[in-house]
Amino acid sequence: MSRVAWIYICLLPALIVMAIVNMTQGAVPIPISELIPILAGKGDSHFEYILMNYRLPRLLLAVMVGGGLALAGVILQNIIRNPLASPDVIGLSKGSGLAAVIVIVLLPNAPAGMIPWAAFLGASSVGMLLFIISLKLHVRPAALALSGMALGTAAGAGIQYITVKHMDDANTALLWLAGSLWGRTWEHVLMLLPWIAVLVPTILFMSRHMDLLNLGDDIAEGLGIPVTKTRVILLGIAVCLTGASVAVSGTIGFVGLVAPHMARRIVGSLHRQLLPISAMLGALLVMTADMIGRVVIVPREIPVGIVTAIIGAPYFLYLLRRSIKNK
């Protein structure tokens, strides 16, 4: 059997095991033996309530958000040709977080479906600015990452302002400052699901285009790929994935950076494999981080974004250190 098949054989059970652990662990542990009866609709009603109303939507969100952010990271690293690119490093996450928070606070009566749209607007404003910067000024990759961080810092200050002013509840404030899945419900699942359902197949379909872009603009053009148009479409997809994820979970950091790199080490840089493996690793990462945040100190919760930052930031520094040494 091929190496790639083995990777799937290892990753899929890992995802399933983590999903089961995720459903059973929390402030109220649910015995594994109860899981199947509950899912079949014949379980203990107390456990069933917790599982169906809190844990299951949260689990689904963790999978979708993790996968979405990881895919956005792969796309951004591909089109910006920068190993340090990811939705959070280049400021897209904070941009969409700011827009989402503004809608939630200033337009409390707006329908929930509006939040993702606002989040895109925020992410695409940041994306547009960076696009102009990179097009006009031909900045080095590292400087572009730094520019994105500067934009992210500005948006982050905006989020900080709104949260300390308007949110009495620490969990809600930290949701937007750090990224959290606390208190997310089926409503949020339904908000995110259509986006994931449309965008993920689209991006998988475009994996060959992304491979060709990796070869360089001239070769890709020669092979009949409209380079600029493809890049803009890819950027659009990345912005949408980021916006939709951030709209439900806040600005979870480092997933979009770490998952693609881990995937690249495992399967190499062919996008047909890189994309699904990254998405799976991203989902695994967010699920694990959410579970850790929930069980460290019961009944308190550490927001998932804090856990991913504590895992992800050292990895980022390791990447930076390595890229410095290779120069």
Add this chain to the structure above:
Amino acid sequence: MSVIESASSRWNTYIVTVIICVALLIAGILLSVSIGVIDVSWKEVTRALLGKAQTKNELVISTIRVPRTLMAALVGAGLAVAGAMMQAVTRNPFASPQILGINSGAALIVVLSIVLYPSMSPTSLVLAAFAGASMGGALVFALGYTNDERAPVNLALAGIAVSMFLTAMTEGFIVLYDNQTQSILFWLAGAVHGGTWSDVYTLMPWMGIGFFISILLSRNLTILSLGDDIAKGIGLKVHRIRLFVACAVIVLAGSAVSVAGPIGFVGLIVPHIVRYIIGVDYRFVIPLSALFGAILLIYADLISRFIAFPFESPVGIVTAAIGAPFFLYLILKRRRAS
């Protein structure tokens, strides 16, 4: 132009700038003590400043607004001087207490101390902040320092990643011990509005020490900013000076963070503006940075009172709104220059 002429014209610029700054500073202080949620008359301001506070309004001025203003001035000056010294020693335009992880390191240890030992004295809190500041800065240099033309960007990237890491830990501790979350979250955004006389007294000696060291070092800083080789050639003990600078930076930035939270961008912006006006002679840059930093934070604090009047907004948000675009400008300007 001969050397003597240029030196004397620099003195002229310096004196003019100092006069303008002092005027702006005094105007800022007067505005800061007289404008706010409670309307006061100039007569009340005068009486309060002369120490004859009797009415409620006069007491508001002398016990709330005056210490707050002084704290803003001290914190702004401290962060700006710390930034100026860091930029001179590292020759890195992005160097500043916030970007190189010093602020977030200090913030982490301060939050940790507050949640674990709520009864800690302000002085021990300052010392804790020093420990955190040194830790954050050392971490960034250990991980991000390179010796080539890309060093500034690499160091800044490492600094921001370390800051994100430390901030995540800080937020984690806040969640675990959420007995005073709201006030800590506010403090984390950078705030001077709760400043009291005891904060000012806590801050004063440390700021004094920091400024004193920085003035003593200012001549050496100029030479160091030209390059290590030149400095060594002249016979400067580069490592020893770096060590002194590090201590001064930690004292200035650490004490500022311990009372006012990790206020960003002051240490980044001010030295650039000052060098633009007066050049790279740090005998002038250091005192002017102190003045400009104080002015910047006092006016930022004034603005923060009106963003959502009568709600007090954290002053760190105003400095971020001004500072982040400036940071972007620095990044892009560097690109064009090279």
